[in-house]
Amino acid sequence: MQSPARKQPQVIIVGAGFGGLEAAKKLACEDVRLRVIDRTNYHLFQPLLYQVATAALSPADIAAPVRAILSKCKNVEVILAEVESVDVEARKVRTKERVFDYDYLILATGARHSYFGHDEWEKLAPGLKSLEDAVELRRRILLAFEYAEKIEDEAAPVPARRVSAGLVRERAKTIARAWRRSAHERARDEHYRGRCASGPRIYSVSRENLGGRQHCVVRRKNAQRTG
Numbered sequence: 001m002q003s004p005a006r007k008q009p010q011v012i013i014v015g016a017g018f019g020g021l022e023a024a025k026k027l028a029c030e031d032v033r034l035r036v037i038d039r040t041n042y043h044l045f046q047p048l049l050y051q052v053a054t055a056a057l058s059p060a061d062i063a064a065p066v067r068a069i070l071s072k073c074k075n076v077e078v079i080l081a082e083v084e085s086v087d088v089e090a091r092k093v094r095t096k097e098r099v100f101d102y103d104y105l106i107l108a109t110g111a112r113h114s115y116f117g118h119d120e121w122e123k124l125a126p127g128l129k130s131l132e133d134a135v136e137l138r139r140r141i142l143l144a145f146e147y148a149e150k151i152e153d154e155a156a157p158v159p160a161r162r163v164s165a166g167l168v169r170e171r172a173k174t175i176a177r178a179w180r181r182s183a184h185e186r187a188r189d190e191h192y193r194g195r196c197a198s199g200p201r202i203y204s205v206s207r208e209n210l211g212g213r214q215h216c217v218v219r220r221k222n223a224q225r226t227g
């Protein structure tokens with residue numbers, strides 16, 4: 001008597017970022033039915049978002065199609081959809097259009113930025129987690145420099161400031177390079193150290209002995225004319 005055909009375990013990975021993609025690469029070509037669901041159809045290399053935001057790279061340079069990355073194995077299906085909910089009891093993943101059954105689920109949906117309880121800051125200091133964020137930031141930075149080019153009045157308010165803190169401060173060096181490209185001295189980069197409005201430390205979750213090195217830094221020093 002023939003044994004009934006064994007059903008392949010169904011694995012769903014939500015998110016094709018660093019975590020989800022790494023898991024997918026390990027499971028691709030294995031004896032499972034693998035579905036990778038992401039709300040974008042590309043894998044985004046987030047560490048280079050700063051370069052897109054400062055016009056050093058274009059968006060296509062840091063986004064690679066998920067289908068192309070996982071194209072070698074027949075057991076992989078890539079689905080463009082936003083997951084709305086997961087029913088853990090029934091083992092179902094729900095998107096707007098479909099419901100998917102799973103035996104195993106890997107949730108790798110990443111994180112968004114936090115304003116430490118000050119959501120009103122977002123309007124002035126938008127987050128940088130997606131290509132859309134980077135393109136919007138690039139638009140704002142370049143327009144600020146263009147505006148600076150036109151200012152004749154020395155007493156006019158400075159059109160652009162760099163504000164950064166903690167780890168982000170290091171990354172702000174990329175923005176500083178864009179700053180130096182600005183041909184007008186009205187785009188300023190001065191320096192100021194102070195405490196953050198959110199508390200004694202920037203990251204309330206970080207160890208206390210790091211607190212001394214994590215303070216708000218506002219830089220506004222005269223930019224060098226380069227052209």
Ligand SMILES: Cc1cc2nc3c(=O)[nH]c(=O)nc-3n(C[C@H](O)[C@H](O)[C@H](O)COP(=O)(O)OP(=O)(O)OC[C@H]3O[C@@H](n4cnc5c(N)ncnc54)[C@H](O)[C@@H]3O)c2cc1C
Binds near residue numbers: 019038047108128
């Ligand atoms: C600007 C910036 C610079 C960084 N620089 C560094 C660095 O230099 N070194 C370093 O080690 N780390 C760096 N990081 C952190 C690193 O990029 C993240 O830790 C890493 O991307 C996290 O991987 P992840 O897979 O958890 O999430 P992500 O890479 O964010 O991937 C999450 C994926 O899930 C998808 N998703 C989310 N919700 C849903 C949903 N409901 N339905 C469908 N899909 C969904 C998203 O579209 C995304 O593709 C940086 C991050 C940023 C933002």
